[in-house]
Amino acid sequence: MNFNGELLKKLVNTYGPSGDESQIAEVVKNEIKDYLDEIKIDRLGNLIARKKGNGNKIMLAAHMDQIGLLVTDIDEKGFLRFTNIGGISPYVSIGQRVIFKNGIIGVIYMEPMEDMGKLKLENMYIDIGASSKEDAEKRVSIGDSCVYTAQYYENQNNVISGCIDDRIGCYILIEAIKELKESNNDIYFVFTSQEEVGLRGAKTSAYSIDPDFGIAIDITGSGDTPKAKRFAVGLDKGAAIKVKDQSIIVNPLVKDFMIRAAKENNILYQLEVLEHGGTDSGAIHLTKEGIPSGVISVPTRYVHTPSETIAKNDVNNCISLLLSLINMKIEF
Amino acid sequence: MLLKRLTEARGISGNENEVRELIINEIKDYVDDIHIDRIGNIIAFKRGEVNTPRLMIAAHMDEVGLMITKIEESGLLKFTFVGGIDQRVLVSKQVIIGNKKINGVIGSKPIHMQKKTEWKKALDYKELYIDIGVSNKEEAEKLVKIGEYASFLSNYIEFGDNLVKAKSLDDRVGCSILINTLKTNTKLSIYGIFTVMEEIGLVGAGPAAYKIEPDIGIVLEGTTCSDLPGTEGHLQATKLGNGPAISLMDRTTVFNKDLIKSIIDTANKNNIPYQLRRTTFGGNDSGKIHLAKAGSITATISVPCRYIHSPVSVMSKNDYANAEKLLKLFIDNLEKGGFSYEF
Numbered sequence A: 001m002n003f004n005g006e007l008l009k010k011l012v013n014t015y016g017p018s019g020d021e022s023q024i025a026e027v028v029k030n031e032i033k034d035y036l037d038e039i040k041i042d043r044l045g046n047l048i049a050r051k052k053g054n055g056n057k058i059m060l061a062a063h064m065d066q067i068g069l070l071v072t073d074i075d076e077k078g079f080l081r082f083t084n085i086g087g088i089s090p091y092v093s094i095g096q097r098v099i100f101k102n103g104i105i106g107v108i109y110m111e112p113m114e115d116m117g118k119l120k121l122e123n124m125y126i127d128i129g130a131s132s133k134e135d136a137e138k139r140v141s142i143g144d145s146c147v148y149t150a151q152y153y154e155n156q157n158n159v160i161s162g163c164i165d166d167r168i169g170c171y172i173l174i175e176a177i178k179e180l181k182e183s184n185n186d187i188y189f190v191f192t193s194q195e196e197v198g199l200r201g202a203k204t205s206a207y208s209i210d211p212d213f214g215i216a217i218d219i220t221g222s223g224d225t226p227k228a229k230r231f232a233v234g235l236d237k238g239a240a241i242k243v244k245d246q247s248i249i250v251n252p253l254v255k256d257f258m259i260r261a262a263k264e265n266n267i268l269y270q271l272e273v274l275e276h277g278g279t280d281s282g283a284i285h286l287t288k289e290g291i292p293s294g295v296i297s298v299p300t301r302y303v304h305t306p307s308e309t310i311a312k313n314d315v316n317n318c319i320s321l322l323l324s325l326i327n328m329k330i331e332f
Numbered sequence B: 001m002l003l004k005r006l007t008e009a010r011g012i013s014g015n016e017n018e019v020r021e022l023i024i025n026e027i028k029d030y031v032d033d034i035h036i037d038r039i040g041n042i043i044a045f046k047r048g049e050v051n052t053p054r055l056m057i058a059a060h061m062d063e064v065g066l067m068i069t070k071i072e073e074s075g076l077l078k079f080t081f082v083g084g085i086d087q088r089v090l091v092s093k094q095v096i097i098g099n100k101k102i103n104g105v106i107g108s109k110p111i112h113m114q115k116k117t118e119w120k121k122a123l124d125y126k127e128l129y130i131d132i133g134v135s136n137k138e139e140a141e142k143l144v145k146i147g148e149y150a151s152f153l154s155n156y157i158e159f160g161d162n163l164v165k166a167k168s169l170d171d172r173v174g175c176s177i178l179i180n181t182l183k184t185n186t187k188l189s190i191y192g193i194f195t196v197m198e199e200i201g202l203v204g205a206g207p208a209a210y211k212i213e214p215d216i217g218i219v220l221e222g223t224t225c226s227d228l229p230g231t232e233g234h235l236q237a238t239k240l241g242n243g244p245a246i247s248l249m250d251r252t253t254v255f256n257k258d259l260i261k262s263i264i265d266t267a268n269k270n271n272i273p274y275q276l277r278r279t280t281f282g283g284n285d286s287g288k289i290h291l292a293k294a295g296s297i298t299a300t301i302s303v304p305c306r307y308i309h310s311p312v313s314v315m316s317k318n319d320y321a322n323a324e325k326l327l328k329l330f331i332d333n334l335e336k337g338g339f340s341y342e343f
Helices: A005-012 A022-035 A133-137 A164-179 A200-209 A252-264 A312-327 B002-008 B017-027 B116-120 B137-143 B169-183 B205-212 B257-269 B317-335
Strands: A038-041 A047-051 A057-063 A068-074 A080-085 A097-100 A105-110 A124-127 A145-148 A158-161 A186-192 A213-220 A239-244 A269-273 A293-299 A308-311 B033-036 B042-046 B050-060 B065-071 B077-082 B094-097 B102-107 B129-131 B149-152 B157-159 B163-166 B188-195 B216-224 B297-305 B313-316
Touching (some): A005 A164, A022 A038, A164 A312, A186 A200, A213 A312, A252 A269, A252 A312, B002 B163, B017 B188, B163 B317, B169 B188, B169 B216, B216 B317, B257 B317
Parallel strands (some): A239 A269, B050 B188
Antiparallel strands (some): A068 A145, A097 A145, A105 A124, B077 B129, B094 B102, B094 B149
């Protein structure tokens, strides 16, 4: 399987903080529209695409939204104050560049701090090079959101980029859509909104789809860096099959089903027991009367920074695993 | 005066009956259907000529307060919080307790007997008690039961530059605006929902939205106003007198950008002052409303309230009037099809 670096680069460089996913939805839609039977955007901003079939109804979810910053104030000198959209670390943010929906670039910095341990986002600001409040207001308004921007890089084995979380999940779904031959199952590909602020898009889309089986495709952390906390997931060790995180304990039937799919098709996999964090399956599996749900994760280093790092082989294994799963007869 | 009666009524989360009765009496002659759902929300429907978009407007009836947890041998009452209360505001406040409406005061050790270190920090609520003027447990038990609620006693007073001081402006301002809106004729049908138990986790709004399945949800609130010395400019959520506040995002919702823009355009077109709520702390009923079933789009319009969640919250009558006006004009615009959105 070739790695489509051009597609991933386009996805990670498209703007889409939680609650403002229209641009990334448009990009994804253009990639997939020729391959599917139905496609729509719902009220929460989810992009829902369907490949019709007579078998089981399967929902595949990857979130389109990314973490970001929301402008809450513009001061007299034209500096912007902000709050976080999702998990933004003040320390990671120092000196980072951000980009707004209209392409305006700014840099995040901080007031002088005597004790760096006390750094909070409220002590930080964004500088867009404005000379005054009026000047700033010509380019940015209170309520506008921005996201980290950084250069995409790939080599033979790895990709280093911002927003791998979770455009790599979107990439996997898109590539699966293109690879998918005929399937008996009725498959909903959902590019969800607002995952980073609480799995919100997944909640409403799962309600409207009411699937028999749900799979989220998202990134997870890794435990293979110097003095990392104990976590038996690492880069280049295969697609990660989730056992549990803070939002879900995957039903053993689902977990075993996913493991069987990997084994039968000789797909390299690893098991993921994540102590912190959660993803869309957390919302999907509690919908209505409960929906059996699992997660395929891409092991990722430096999560929620502009230098998230992944292995291309893991990504390809995730696509293979997903393709095997959606063609199987669901037995639970 | 409606807001006076609303704020002086008692309705701590889970015990909203007094407020509920008052609201039902106010609106019953103006709406087509009214019922109380199983969790205690008032669901009122006012039929217009147009039913699309399906509009739900919500304000919560409940307020923060105290609950009696123990009656001491001495007849003094121990209590816990219902909802978010700053324990520094409790000392020397008057309260009204339970069904029998017993008067009480929140007491503590007199200053003469406090150690110097005790002067410097606020007393923990566990060191405070409610004194209902009896001398032993048996007498107290005749008046008060464990589990009964104690609400602050605080009159509605108008003062200063068109300001109001009262308890529970959060969210009786929202109730008052919603009542007046239901009393006005509109072409668009409206579901007016007065929710219960917002202050303890948005409890009532979810079941209400699940039942109604709105296209658009508008939440009316009293919100934090910290326009005072000691808070830096960029951390002042709202400013008193600068107009109703429109929320961008809070802990529970990223508000729909098209809907926010439509409300702002309505304000600009009609010269109504407004402000954007500049912090994202806290949450409100929208958190449950926009995620019910397949979801809806929501916005929040708030009246800024200083000293919120205390017995002496303060608002501007101008902000209140402008919030009511803005909501009315927004509904006018909706019924004319002025907000196009693909549902």
